Amino acid sequence: MNRHHPKRNRGFTLIELLVVIAIIAILIGLLLPAVQRVREAAARLQCQNHLKQLGLGLHNYHDSRDHLPPGRGVPVPMIFSTHAYLLPYIEQDNLGNQIYINQPPTDFTIGATSYDGSANRPIAETIVKIYLCPSDISSGRVPGLSTAGTSYAANAGSGLVDFGSLRRADGLFFLGSGTRLIAISDGLSNTLAFSERTLGDGSTAVPMDAITMGRRMRELPGVSDTPASACTGAAGTWNGERGGKWILGNYGNTLTNSAMIVNGLEADCMNMAQQKGRFSARSRHPGGINAVFADGSVRLIRDGITLTNWQAMATRATGEVVTIE
DSSP, X not given: OOOOOOOOOOOOOHHHHHHHHHHHHHHHHHHHXXXXXXXXHHHHHHHHHHHHHHHHHHHHHHHHXXXXXXXXXXXXXXXXXXXXXXXXXXXXXXXXXXXXXXXXXXXXXXXXXXXXXXXXXXXXXXOOGGGSOTTSOTTSSOXXXXXXXXXXXXXXXXXXXXXXXXXXXSSSOOBTOOXXXXXXXXXXXXXEEEEEOOOOOSOXXXXXXXXXXXXXXXXXXXXXXXXXXXXXXXXXXXXXOTTOOTTBOSTTTTEEOOSSOTTOSSOEEEETTTTEEEOOXXXXXXXXXXXXXXXXXXXXXXXXXXXXXXXXXXOSSSOOOOOOO
């Protein structure tokens, strides 16, 4: 007598399913860091390309004007940034031609005087991709601001002259500067032009960790100088709008110096009224920051570079020896 047994479809047991899930989780855990490394490598490469274009723009400007653009325009209130002057020389002619050069670049306040930048507001609010590092804040704006920001700051110098003053700086870009390449006696390949600096996060709270500290700066009151002792003291307020206005020529937005080590553990510090300060080049790349030099070359500056060497790279004509680290 034949007995017919119905076929049973065998599925996964609970243990088998758990094993499969565990294997998938392990594979994802192995793949994610690799994907993140690839993305960061691509972002760093694009960041370096942006800096390369800025370096070429500087030479195009110099070929046309026989000097580099100023770091901070004069007189007040026409304090446009190096970035604003560079627009026609980095294939941003349409945007550059719309600037009202005889009007304030954007809304800002100096002392008790506020300036109306409404004429240039549409320009100030326009994102310029070449001014942003892909590893920085993705929106290109400091939270809370309508203006467009920048991840790159022009080099004002070592930060050792008169507490980092923009009036007597020893770098390429400062108040009313028009540096000629022939005046860079330290050598074009040894002299810093632009470096990375992370955008602010818009917060005025006291930084609680290295990431938030790297996106805020201490702003000292009145007309006080900015020695290290004042910058690490209790005075002042926290400003999270760093880099928030690419069109404005000042330390808070488009200029920096090398008073502190790369990706330093001290907060950036400035006096807005005096335009003096101590700053650190910063990035979201692991291991260092990207920078472009006066000859147009782009390099990765590693976190371990000595402060003496970093400051030597920032000066234009002081005769220090720059070593490759």
